[in-house]
Amino acid sequence: MDLGIKGKRALVCASSKGLGLGCARALAEAGVNLVMNARGAEALEASAQAIRDEFGVDVQTVAVDVTTAEGQAAVLAAAGDVDILVNNAGGPPPGMWSDWDRDDFIAALDANMLTPIAFMKALLPGMMERGWGRVVNITSVSVKAPVPVLGLSNSARAGLTGYVAGTSRQVAGSGVTINNLQPGLHATDRAVSLDAGVSKAQGISMEEAKAQRAATIPVGRYGTIDEFGATCAFMCSQNAGFMVGQNVLLDGGATNTTM
Numbered sequence: 001m002d003l004g005i006k007g008k009r010a011l012v013c014a015s016s017k018g019l020g021l022g023c024a025r026a027l028a029e030a031g032v033n034l035v036m037n038a039r040g041a042e043a044l045e046a047s048a049q050a051i052r053d054e055f056g057v058d059v060q061t062v063a064v065d066v067t068t069a070e071g072q073a074a075v076l077a078a079a080g081d082v083d084i085l086v087n088n089a090g091g092p093p094p095g096m097w098s099d100w101d102r103d104d105f106i107a108a109l110d111a112n113m114l115t116p117i118a119f120m121k122a123l124l125p126g127m128m129e130r131g132w133g134r135v136v137n138i139t140s141v142s143v144k145a146p147v148p149v150l151g152l153s154n155s156a157r158a159g160l161t162g163y164v165a166g167t168s169r170q171v172a173g174s175g176v177t178i179n180n181l182q183p184g185l186h187a188t189d190r191a192v193s194l195d196a197g198v199s200k201a202q203g204i205s206m207e208e209a210k211a212q213r214a215a216t217i218p219v220g221r222y223g224t225i226d227e228f229g230a231t232c233a234f235m236c237s238q239n240a241g242f243m244v245g246q247n248v249l250l251d252g253g254a255t256n257t258t259m
Contacts, residue, residue: 006031022225184251
């Protein structure tokens, strides 16, 4: 399928690896030029060069922490008049409700709610003026079905979801869509971290922990970053212009819900 976005320009946050990298690769395959961001310069540039070599698109890199005002300013300066924004950030650490204080919640809100909002506020006006734009926020299955040990993520990402629900309807008439993509278990560093927590808590091997968690998914496996990226790229395409304010669950059927 021709996604109709060849020659467009996208900002993909936290894209040196994992789900963000999957999105960057899928957009590049569709002919989209990229601005890629991550905190680690070495891994970021390696991923960017691999994309340049494979897909022949233009890729700029900005190695900064986007939860800071300075980092956001640097990314926005590089992004310029992008057509596509993919908001992404690693989730806050797991724990129990009794573990977290105000500073923990502020950090989670900065990374998983306030930073995406800041990027939307900065980039939406240009998209609206040009009459076309796509925003995809990578959130989490925990918005649909809260995960007890991910209370910080549950809270911050739910806040972002509420913001998108209202804002997406306000900008849709200008040809700009905003939607959220909710990943379940995918084969990323985050999954390894959570597998390690299960391994430690239950005194089992990492392989056993992964198998145990994979067994809770109807398809019987973790998702891949490539299939996640392909879904993101479709949501950024010309074909998704009628999709507004939606939360697309990509979890292999793990969340047992009708809607």
